[in-house]
Amino acid sequence: MDERLLTAAIVIVGVPAALVGYVLLIETILKFVPGRIAPRLRPILWLLPAMTFLGVFLVYPTIDTVRRSFMDGFSENFVGLANYEYVFNSAETLGALANNLLWIVLLTVGSVGFGLLIAVLVDRVRYESWIKAVIFLPLAISFTAAGIIWRFMYDFRPESGTLNAIVVALGGEPVGWLNDWPLNTILLIVVGVWMQVGFSMVILSAGLKSISTELLEASRVDGANEWQVFRSITFPLLLPTIAVISTTVVIIALKAFDIVYIMTNGNFGTEVLANRMYKELFNFSQFGRGSAVAIILFLAIVPVMVLNIKRFREQEAIR
Amino acid sequence: MTAPSLARPAVHRRRRGLRPSRVALHLTLLVIAVVWLIPALGLFINSFRPSADISSSGWWTALFPPFEFTFANYEEVLNRQGLDRAFINSLFITIPATILVLVVAAFAAYAFAWMDFRGKNVLFVVVVGLLVVPLQVSLIPILTLFADAGIAGTFLAVWLAHTGFGLPFAIFLLRNYMGGLPREVFESAAIDGAGPATSFFRLALPMSVPVLASLAIFQFLWVWNDLLVALVFIGPVPANQPLTVVVANLVNSQGGQWHLLTAAAFIVMILPLIVFFSLQRYFVRGITGGAVKG
Numbered sequence: 001m002d003e004r005l006l007t008a009a010i011v012i013v014g015v016p017a018a019l020v021g022y023v024l025l026i027e028t029i030l031k032f033v034p035g036r037i038a039p040r041l042r043p044i045l046w047l048l049p050a051m052t053f054l055g056v057f058l059v060y061p062t063i064d065t066v067r068r069s070f071m072d073g074f075s076e077n078f079v080g081l082a083n084y085e086y087v088f089n090s091a092e093t094l095g096a097l098a099n100n101l102l103w104i105v106l107l108t109v110g111s112v113g114f115g116l117l118i119a120v121l122v123d124r125v126r127y128e129s130w131i132k133a134v135i136f137l138p139l140a141i142s143f144t145a146a147g148i149i150w151r152f153m154y155d156f157r158p159e160s161g162t163l164n165a166i167v168v169a170l171g172g173e174p175v176g177w178l179n180d181w182p183l184n185t186i187l188l189i190v191v192g193v194w195m196q197v198g199f200s201m202v203i204l205s206a207g208l209k210s211i212s213t214e215l216l217e218a219s220r221v222d223g224a225n226e227w228q229v230f231r232s233i234t235f236p237l238l239l240p241t242i243a244v245i246s247t248t249v250v251i252i253a254l255k256a257f258d259i260v261y262i263m264t265n266g267n268f269g270t271e272v273l274a275n276r277m278y279k280e281l282f283n284f285s286q287f288g289r290g291s292a293v294a295i296i297l298f299l300a301i302v303p304v305m306v307l308n309i310k311r312f313r314e315q316e317a318i319r
Numbered sequence: 320m321t322a323p324s325l326a327r328p329a330v331h332r333r334r335r336g337l338r339p340s341r342v343a344l345h346l347t348l349l350v351i352a353v354v355w356l357i358p359a360l361g362l363f364i365n366s367f368r369p370s371a372d373i374s375s376s377g378w379w380t381a382l383f384p385p386f387e388f389t390f391a392n393y394e395e396v397l398n399r400q401g402l403d404r405a406f407i408n409s410l411f412i413t414i415p416a417t418i419l420v421l422v423v424a425a426f427a428a429y430a431f432a433w434m435d436f437r438g439k440n441v442l443f444v445v446v447v448g449l450l451v452v453p454l455q456v457s458l459i460p461i462l463t464l465f466a467d468a469g470i471a472g473t474f475l476a477v478w479l480a481h482t483g484f485g486l487p488f489a490i491f492l493l494r495n496y497m498g499g500l501p502r503e504v505f506e507s508a509a510i511d512g513a514g515p516a517t518s519f520f521r522l523a524l525p526m527s528v529p530v531l532a533s534l535a536i537f538q539f540l541w542v543w544n545d546l547l548v549a550l551v552f553i554g555p556v557p558a559n560q561p562l563t564v565v566v567a568n569l570v571n572s573q574g575g576q577w578h579l580l581t582a583a584a585f586i587v588m589i590l591p592l593i594v595f596f597s598l599q600r601y602f603v604r605g606i607t608g609g610a611v612k613g
Contacts, residue, residue, distance in 0.1 A: 004474065019426065023519070050426065140595035255454075274547075281459065312444070
């Protein structure tokens with residue numbers, strides 16, 4: 001433990017000190033560099049540490065994974081498109097793909113829908129902050145903890161599983177909630193919704209507050225009821241915000257891993273791409289197939305990436 | 320619990336009596352709040368019940384006398400299931416990973432915000448693009464890299480990985496905030512002879528404290544709650560495994576032992592909950608400020 005404490009201390013104190021030293025050093029050196037070159041050299045040197053990290057941990061690995069997706073299980077021999085053929089022909093990966101689609105649709109609709117509903121309702125009461133804190137809470141905890149919380153909810157025995165206790169109390173038979181597809185996948189997505197609604201709610205609530213109250217009051221004075229006000233003023237004004245949240249939630253749905261890993265470990269047809277990839281890598285040592293799954297995941301995210309960049313450019317143009 | 324600070328002071332609309340629509344509104348909100356709390360509440364209550372009670376009756380029975388609560392479950396997971404060491408490991412992993420990201424990102428964000436150079440916009444667009452790259456794409460190459468360097472399974476491996484994965488968001492959030500600081504401040508400092516280093520340490524950093532706080536909270540929660548990165552880069556080295564990995568293993572090996580799992584779940588959650596309740600304002604600000612992040 002002592003040695004690790006030492007390493008941690010070195011990192012906590014040493015790395016920031018080293019970086020500060022680095023900047024002070026380059027600034028000192030730049031003083032002796034001819035006036036025309038210094039302004040060009042400076043940004044490169046300031047950006048160097050961060051760009052090195054990004055290069056080593058994101059850019060290089062992405063390229064390398066593309067390469068490996070065309071190689072065999074040990075990344076030794078070129079196999080052409082064999083891994084992709086496998087991915088698009090095996091029942092497991094196709095099932096995972098289908099589940100990811102289900103995740104994308106239901107998680108997005110669920111968390112944006114509930115987020116909007118709660119944001120609109122909570123805006124009208126005085127205990128707003130308390131409700132928000134409750135809804136927001138699951139966002140802070142890990143998927144691991146959430147997985148256990150909901151395994152407990154879905155437990156088969158009515159003596160422990162809250163859901164089955166309710167079913168039995170109403171005169172029914174206990175249900176094996178996580179045994180059959182598609183119910184099990186839908187119930188895993190419910191866990192995701194439980195966690196993500198707080199995110200949508202907070203952003204939508206902020207958007208809601210930025211809508212001018214005069215506008216809303218004016219339409220109410222003109223005789224519009226609450227639903228009409230929502231449909232023709234609030235909702236259209238919130239649409240751009242809803243679009244931003246949706247793209248974020250879509251990415252979360254594509255990357256889904258922990259909930260499935262903890263609650264079913266991908267059994268009973270609940271597997272998603274990230275879990276399939278993990279299994280290919282660590283259970284079957286199939287680096288080629290695992291890489292192909294990762295690249296498919298990446299390609300699915302590219303449209304969102306393009307959209308984000310476009311939106312970022314528009315924001316910058318306004319600045 | 321401190322009073323949550325999510326809301327602006329309530330702007331009061333027309334005063335209305337308790338009309339049916341208001342009653343329906345309050346009821347709906349009450350139901351939503353209860354539904355949201357019950358899963359966690361049930362688990363919390365059961366984590367303090369003797370294991371015999373847990374297997375024979377539901378958590379709701381504990382709401383009525385006779386009240387029988389115990390710390391035995393917590394003692395067992397901490398002492399005999401190794402959660403005490405895992406908790407320390409989680410701290411060991413999370414704190415350096417958080418600090419690393421903050422310092423590395425701050426310099427880059429300042430350069431992006433206040434220096435002019437060719438290719439700046441292109442480079443920043445790349446950073447925005449990297450925001451959404453699924454970290455699954457980098458797992459195998461980085462694991463191979465770490466194995467070659469002989470650091471797979473160590474804390475250093477996860478520190479470096481989390482720093483790399485956290486950087487795009489950190490740079491994005493910090494640069495947007497720093498770029499919004501008043502230009503005049505930096506101009507007059509430059510006129511007074513302050514170099515970029517002085518402007519950065521004396522002006523940009525102190526003025527960015529709120530966003531640095533948001534970022535620190537995010538990175539802290541993200542690393543603390545992470546399972547996949549730890550699973551891959553720490554992997555089968557029990558001495559270094561953080562809470563999430565140990566608890567996930569516990570779920571796989573002791574799936575039916577609810578007295579252990581309930582207590583374990585709360586040990587994983589306790590620190591995030593404390594952070595959440597004490598620093599909620601910064602947390603919310605970070606979310607609304609970095610909404611493009613995936």
